[in-house]
Amino acid sequence: MSRHGFQWGKWLTGGFTVLVLMFLHLPVMIAIVFSFSDATIITFPIEHWTTRAYHNVLFEPSGQRLRESLGNSLMVASAATLVACVIGTLTAFAVQRYRFFGRSFYRVAIAIPLLLPGVVTGIAMLVYFTMIGIRTGLVAVLLGHITFCIPVVFSTVASRVARLPRSMEEAAADLGANLPQRLVRVVLPSIFTAMLSGALLAFTLSLDEIVVTYFLSSGTTTLPVAIYTGMRLGFKPDNLAIISMIIGVSGLLIALSQWLVRERR
Amino acid sequence: METPAVTVDHCTRAYGDFVAVNDVSLEIRQGEFFTLLGSSGSGKTTTLRMIAGFERPDAGRILIGGHDVTWQPAHRRNVHTVFQDYALFPHMTVFNNVAFSLRVKRHSRDDLRKSVMEAIEMVQLAGFEKRKPTQLSGGQQQRVALARALVDHPSVLLLDEPLSALDAKIRGEVREELKTLQRNTGITFIYVTHDQEEALTLSDRMAIMRHGKVLQVGPPLQVYEQPADLFVAEFIGKANFVPGVLKSVEGKKAIVQANGSTVGASVLSPIEIGSNVVVMIRPENMRITAAESAAGTIKQSSYLGHGTEYLIDHGSDVFRALQLRRRGEVPLPEGAKVECHWNWEEAIVFRK
Numbered sequence: 001m002s003r004h005g006f007q008w009g010k011w012l013t014g015g016f017t018v019l020v021l022m023f024l025h026l027p028v029m030i031a032i033v034f035s036f037s038d039a040t041i042i043t044f045p046i047e048h049w050t051t052r053a054y055h056n057v058l059f060e061p062s063g064q065r066l067r068e069s070l071g072n073s074l075m076v077a078s079a080a081t082l083v084a085c086v087i088g089t090l091t092a093f094a095v096q097r098y099r100f101f102g103r104s105f106y107r108v109a110i111a112i113p114l115l116l117p118g119v120v121t122g123i124a125m126l127v128y129f130t131m132i133g134i135r136t137g138l139v140a141v142l143l144g145h146i147t148f149c150i151p152v153v154f155s156t157v158a159s160r161v162a163r164l165p166r167s168m169e170e171a172a173a174d175l176g177a178n179l180p181q182r183l184v185r186v187v188l189p190s191i192f193t194a195m196l197s198g199a200l201l202a203f204t205l206s207l208d209e210i211v212v213t214y215f216l217s218s219g220t221t222t223l224p225v226a227i228y229t230g231m232r233l234g235f236k237p238d239n240l241a242i243i244s245m246i247i248g249v250s251g252l253l254i255a256l257s258q259w260l261v262r263e264r265r
Numbered sequence: 266m267e268t269p270a271v272t273v274d275h276c277t278r279a280y281g282d283f284v285a286v287n288d289v290s291l292e293i294r295q296g297e298f299f300t301l302l303g304s305s306g307s308g309k310t311t312t313l314r315m316i317a318g319f320e321r322p323d324a325g326r327i328l329i330g331g332h333d334v335t336w337q338p339a340h341r342r343n344v345h346t347v348f349q350d351y352a353l354f355p356h357m358t359v360f361n362n363v364a365f366s367l368r369v370k371r372h373s374r375d376d377l378r379k380s381v382m383e384a385i386e387m388v389q390l391a392g393f394e395k396r397k398p399t400q401l402s403g404g405q406q407q408r409v410a411l412a413r414a415l416v417d418h419p420s421v422l423l424l425d426e427p428l429s430a431l432d433a434k435i436r437g438e439v440r441e442e443l444k445t446l447q448r449n450t451g452i453t454f455i456y457v458t459h460d461q462e463e464a465l466t467l468s469d470r471m472a473i474m475r476h477g478k479v480l481q482v483g484p485p486l487q488v489y490e491q492p493a494d495l496f497v498a499e500f501i502g503k504a505n506f507v508p509g510v511l512k513s514v515e516g517k518k519a520i521v522q523a524n525g526s527t528v529g530a531s532v533l534s535p536i537e538i539g540s541n542v543v544v545m546i547r548p549e550n551m552r553i554t555a556a557e558s559a560a561g562t563i564k565q566s567s568y569l570g571h572g573t574e575y576l577i578d579h580g581s582d583v584f585r586a587l588q589l590r591r592r593g594e595v596p597l598p599e600g601a602k603v604e605c606h607w608n609w610e611e612a613i614v615f616r617k
Contacts, residue, residue: 167352170319173339174346175366175413185369189356 028247035240042235053237057245066242069226072138076222077206080145081153084202085195087146088153095154096161110154113147118211121147126215140216145206152205153198160194268331270295270421270453271316271344276325278311285311286322287477293421293455294470298447300456302464302500303474309457312474313423316455318342330420344421345414349429351406353398353413359385360394363412370417384416387446404435411446421453428463440467461501465489473497491533495615498545505551505584507544511536511614519614524580529609541617548574550611551586559602566599573597579605 038048057063094100095107113121121144129140164187172186210224217225227239273291277284286308293299301309314320315327318339326335334342345366353362361368364381372380385394388408398406407427414422427443428436444467447454458464464471465485472482473493481493492498499506509523519532521544530544553561553575561584565576572589573596584605588596597603 165350165352167348167350168354170317170339171346171348171352171354172365173319174317174344175369176340176417177365177369178340181369185365186354189354 031240032244032247035237035244037237039237040235053241054245056238057241063238063242065226066223066230066238069221069223070242072220073207073223076138076142076145077203079142080149080206081199081203083146084149084153085199088150088198089157089191089195091150091154092158092161096158107158111151114151118209122212122215125212129216136216136218138217138220141213141222144212144216145209148209148212149202149206152202153195156194156198156201157191160191164190267295269293269328270297270330271455272326272328272331273312273316274326274328276312276315276322276327278308278315278320278322284477286315288325289474289477289479290325291472291479291482293453296451296453298444298454298456298467298469300458300464300468300471301474302458302461302471304459304500306476307474308477309459309474310425311477313346313425313455313457316421317344317346317423343419344423345417345419346423346425347407347410347414347427349426351398351410351430353406353409355398357397358394359390359396359398359401359409362398362409363394363416365413366417380416384412387415388412403431404439407431407439411443415446415450415452418450419452421455424454424456426458427456428458428460443467465501473500475500492545492613492615495543495545495617498613498615503548503585505546505548505582507546507582508617509542509544511538511540511542513538518609521614524582528607528612530612530614531610532614536614536616542614543617544612544614546607546612548585548587549589550607551584552606552608553577553586553588553597553603554606555597555601556604557602559604561603561605563597563599563601563603566596568596575603577603577605 034042034046035053036049036051037043037046038050038052039046057066091110095103095110125140125144125147126136129136129143134140134143168186168190169182172182177185208224209222210228213222213225214228221229223242227243230236230239269292271291271293273289276286276289278286285306289308289312291312301312303309311320315322316329318334318337318341322335326333328334329342329344354365357365360381363384364377367377367380382391382394385391388411390405390408390412393401393405398409401409407430410427424443428439431439440463443454443456456463456467465488468485470482470484471488473480473488475496481488481497483491488497489501492501495506498504507521507523507528509521509528512520512522512527514520514532514536517531519530519536519542521528521530521542523544528544536542561577561579563575564578564583567574567576569587570590572587575584575586575588575597577584577586586605
């Protein structure tokens, strides 16, 4: 609290903040830096700076596997999110708005896939799918992802539905709106942001899921699994290049969303 | 005879073991300001919700304009509700809130804009149509709810404790506006409240409810001056109650033995001689005269401006007397000895 001279408090908090940020983000920075390296082992300082890895990932046949797996990842994540949005939202309404036998059990049961370790879900599904004749592959992966995306959407939407006053829907009915009109004009706009944030979370979870995917995929797989298996065969800057690009695109999207929010106010 | 605006025909509604509305029958006339008055749990809100179509009676029928609507869902009924929490749509502007009922009925554009602006002007909110509900005060939100419910001229407007969320100062203003609005539109209002003052000042007729039953229906004056039973007498307005035993009845006049003396009161419904009874006297009908040797002592004297209210210790009783101010009259001081008496016509005897 010295009014003159060195301001300890300010420097301490400032320094601490920098340390925390470094702890969180330095590995990511380093990954980006090494994506411009030429070497097949991680050495520092980098001798030859190059964008060859980016070129490989984007255009060369050697990048084909990564490109395909990225496509698979986006496809699986989108589909899983879409299905989870529909089922999760409907479930949220069922659990919040209706009384039925086993309601509180159901509320807990639907969250279990989130709590179970991926290994358990993965093995269980593999055994079950084999039993009922679903082959390992993208469809199995999609089904696996849907199981943990549903509780994510469910929990965000359910808490919004709980705070949605019943009188709002009654008011809409009272003013002459039939059920579809009530849903489209009143209910959906009221829960839209909750659905959106649930969807974003589900999408992100699906995009970087490894364990369940590993069990359920064969041959064609998703990006995280492709990178993981690729890294076990030896360090390749290509892997770093593709995640650097993902980081770049995510950064742009975040900046865009912030800008959009600011414009609104 | 003219068709009633709303008929509640022997309606019963129970939730598990709790009977919220128990065989209630009401007839609400066209263009009437009708109030359902009762404390919480009396069944007044459930009755309103059955008329709106949010609840279905277990037994009985609801008729609107002579048509049986018991099995019609809320969105098919030509009645609108002003909710206790207003239930405005938070994602819509004031204009879109008010336009809601017209939009779902697919009105033409020009028509819609004109009707909505008329409704907004009617509740004096012109200039606010682009605001969101959260940018309005409680009183303004209330007006939006009113405009939204009146924009397509429903046959009946239901109001569920619409003033309870407002602070005391605005409540009085809005109350007067509500009455004006009802007179100007000519729409039948059915108003639910637990506030007896609101009920007395607003209603053409009112129904007093308790434990799911209707105790009395009538104009405020009748309910206040001729309560159907002791509960209504206690519930509406202030009153003094003197317990005793009914000695005799002659025509309308009853003689009651109370605290070793006899007092007079009028009889509204037949009571057997010898029953335990209670005599009710309104404070404004309690006369007091100062006398040195009187049995009563003024315990508290409250100057009200238009009059003075006295609390009088009278043996085992405490009486409340209200004297309107007359020119040149000085309020009696606390501690003064007074005699309390009343005209028998202005007191009522009830079965205990």
